[in-house]
Amino acid sequence: MILTWQNPLSGFLEWLMMLALPASGSMVRQQEDSRPHLEADQVLMLRLRNGDRDAFTVLFEKWKRPLISYFYRSVGDYHLAEDLALETAAKVYRARERYQPRARFSTWLFQIAGNHLRDSWRRKRNAVKIADGTGNLPEWEYPGHPNPLDRQAARIWEEWLLDALEKIPLPEKTALLLVAQQGMTPSEAADVMKLTPNHVRVLLNKARNRLKEFREETS
Amino acid sequence: MKDPNPEQLELLLKGTIREPSRRFEEALAAIAEQENSTGISWPGMLKPLAVAAALILGISIFLLNQTSPSAGPKVASATTAPLDREWVELFTMSEALDQAHVLTDEDLLPALEYYAFNQ
Numbered sequence: 001m002i003l004t005w006q007n008p009l010s011g012f013l014e015w016l017m018m019l020a021l022p023a024s025g026s027m028v029r030q031q032e033d034s035r036p037h038l039e040a041d042q043v044l045m046l047r048l049r050n051g052d053r054d055a056f057t058v059l060f061e062k063w064k065r066p067l068i069s070y071f072y073r074s075v076g077d078y079h080l081a082e083d084l085a086l087e088t089a090a091k092v093y094r095a096r097e098r099y100q101p102r103a104r105f106s107t108w109l110f111q112i113a114g115n116h117l118r119d120s121w122r123r124k125r126n127a128v129k130i131a132d133g134t135g136n137l138p139e140w141e142y143p144g145h146p147n148p149l150d151r152q153a154a155r156i157w158e159e160w161l162l163d164a165l166e167k168i169p170l171p172e173k174t175a176l177l178l179v180a181q182q183g184m185t186p187s188e189a190a191d192v193m194k195l196t197p198n199h200v201r202v203l204l205n206k207a208r209n210r211l212k213e214f215r216e217e218t219s
Numbered sequence: 220m221k222d223p224n225p226e227q228l229e230l231l232l233k234g235t236i237r238e239p240s241r242r243f244e245e246a247l248a249a250i251a252e253q254e255n256s257t258g259i260s261w262p263g264m265l266k267p268l269a270v271a272a273a274l275i276l277g278i279s280i281f282l283l284n285q286t287s288p289s290a291g292p293k294v295a296s297a298t299t300a301p302l303d304r305e306w307v308e309l310f311t312m313s314e315a316l317d318q319a320h321v322l323t324d325e326d327l328l329p330a331l332e333y334y335a336f337n338q
Contacts, residue, residue, distance in 0.1 A: 139237035
């Protein structure tokens with residue numbers, strides 16, 4: 001008998017087989033992995049769910065820098081940003097057995113990251129900013145622009161951006177970072193933030209206006 | 220010079236850090252390794268079996284109470300007795316389920332994480 005995902009009986013059969021079989025090597029899960037419409041990251045996550053720890057390494061080789069960058073722009077402290085990214089990675093690892101590829105992997109990942117950021121927001125107030133003139137700002141790269149900015153100017157502007165983002169409330173900043181930094185559409189950001197796309201557009205507009213005001217103040 | 224123009228600002232926002240620290244890389248690698256090296260996570264088969272055992276236990280308690288209503292201490296009044304008994308059954312069932320879950324990965328991983336980040 002061939003199990004298809006359209007078959008209403010298959011959900012029950014999967015449940016039955018999950019009871020009968022250990023987490024690794026389940027026939028149903030193997031079949032799920034080979035579903036053609038899954039994106040590469042979802043397949044990696046399913047491999048991790050099935051016990052392939054290398055999939056975790058591959059997955060976070062891709063996502064570690066976007067994740068740290070997202071946290072760094074959110075909290076303005078590089079050490080804390082790395083800690084938050086690590087804790088998010090640990091949450092992903094911990095959730096692997098419950099993972100279902102219902103949404104894009106990035107949506108799921110940034111939902112976890114966003115929740116974790118909100119939970120950890122209090123820690124940020126006690127954090128010591130690394131951008132304190134000691135020269136410990138991380139090196140940045142800008143996709144599609146190998147050397148777009150003068151190194152010294154970029155450094156100054158990075159500090160300017162940190163100060164500007166500091167003044168933006170977290171929901172607006174999250175919308176801005178998901179769209180402008182992570183390249184999501186407002187609809188995808190809305191899925192992450194569990195808001196409507198229009199609400200995200202409003203937040204995005206507010207964030208951009210705040211950046212504009214900050215520019216006018218400082219120029 | 221001090222502040223970026225709108226195009227430069229968009230570019231800055233798109234930026235990602237070039238390379239995480241060595242501390243980050245080591246801790247990231249440890250997340251998956253710690254889980255494996257401890258060897259205390261339950262095999263996949265035990266978890267559903269434990270849940271099934273808890274369900275059977277809960278249902279047994281429920282059926283036992285149904286078939287022998289005179290059993291147990293008679294402390295509740297006539298008006299509150301059925302309600303109280305339902306609560307006791309529900310409570311017993313959820314206790315049994317909690318017991319079944321108590322040694323799963325969910326409970327062990329926070330300890331493993333703590334170990335990974337604090338060693």
